[in-house]
Amino acid sequence: MRVVLSSRPFDPWQSVQAFQAGSLQRGSYGATAVFVGTMRDFNEGETVDSLYLQHYPGMTERELERILRDARARWAFLDAMIEHRVGGIDPGEPIVVVGVWSAHRKEAFEACRWIMEALKSRAPFWKKESGPGGERWVERNTPG
Amino acid sequence: MRVVLSSRPFDPWQSVQAFQAGSLQRGSYGATAVFVGTMRDFNEGETVDSLYLQHYPGMTERELERILRDARARWAFLDAMIEHRVGGIDPGEPIVVVGVWSAHRKEAFEACRWIMEALKSRAPFWKKESGPGGERWVERNTPG
Amino acid sequence: MAIRVRMFASLQEKWRIDQIEVEPCGLETVADVWRNVTGEALPPHVLSAVNMDYASPATPVKDEDEVAFFPPVTGG
């Protein structure tokens, strides 16, 4: 399982493909579920020009690794990855990608969604949005 | 929305990336859920050497398009795609990719999973597996 | 003047029918078409479509329809 924090833009489809090619045995997995969260240019009725993503170096990685371990204790999947941006982000850029590989689809779907919900509620990241009205810390995530 | 039947191997991550670049407006979507089904070299306790995927030309495309329309009537997502292999398939090759783009994650997750379940139960495809014991038609899909 | 009948997957192999045409006279439903082609009653696990829409055994058929029979689907 792999956790990556990235301070530069990444292509989530390339990240998933590269992880799959490097970590999964061809023919072993029948199901892959992937979620990508992308920065929109619009949130809660307001234009967003840019985003700053603060994190807690050390704890953020640990918490993401714990989330993957907790997921693996619940579902028999083969492997999983999380890549998450930190720092300044522009609209249209990916923020997070979660990928889960399993034998059958049920485990991949359920674990992928559970990992995203756990990440949203537990992983120490904080978003600050900049728009025409200035800057504001996002106060809470939208429910899943 | 796009439905593609492909008689040759495809890279699902490239398909998703290309559809996204061509059909989605940058900054408009916040959530993307993707599912990929891949041919394993092992099924129900037996080695599988190759797979033949029969379909019903005309009805298969129509049914997949209906599934996307039915999903869009239930969830407010922005766009969706299905690409599915037909014909001979080797282990490790992708069989299907489903992608859904939406503003928020709930719609993308739910619609993607619903589309896969609908595809598994409604889309006219039939798998024939070849292994050491000969050929056999797969009699039913595993439940989701 | 004909109804086109198609079979897929294991049914195609069992009945050795890919595509045939049958006279429409006397055939009112999907179940009638199956009996005409196979000489047997339509088994409950066989799925059917008329003109590429899912149908039931009681779905009416008419001249120039395409009626298809197939086992449970196994795509994805």
Place this chain on the structure above:
Amino acid sequence: MAIRVRMFASLQEKWRIDQIEVEPCGLETVADVWRNVTGEALPPHVLSAVNMDYASPATPVKDEDEVAFFPPVTGG
């Protein structure tokens, strides 16, 4: 001999504290550390961690611990 205290996001800006050290004497819990640094009671919506594990207001603290305070997380 110190407890390291960290704040993040809106708390960091409000209290103008990124990282400080406080004397551990008299500080038994996470809530004590917050009161020592801010002079106020720990509000219920503020989250905390001790040595990078989530904690509660009653979690004990000791010398050389790192105690962090932050608002609800908003990643993903």
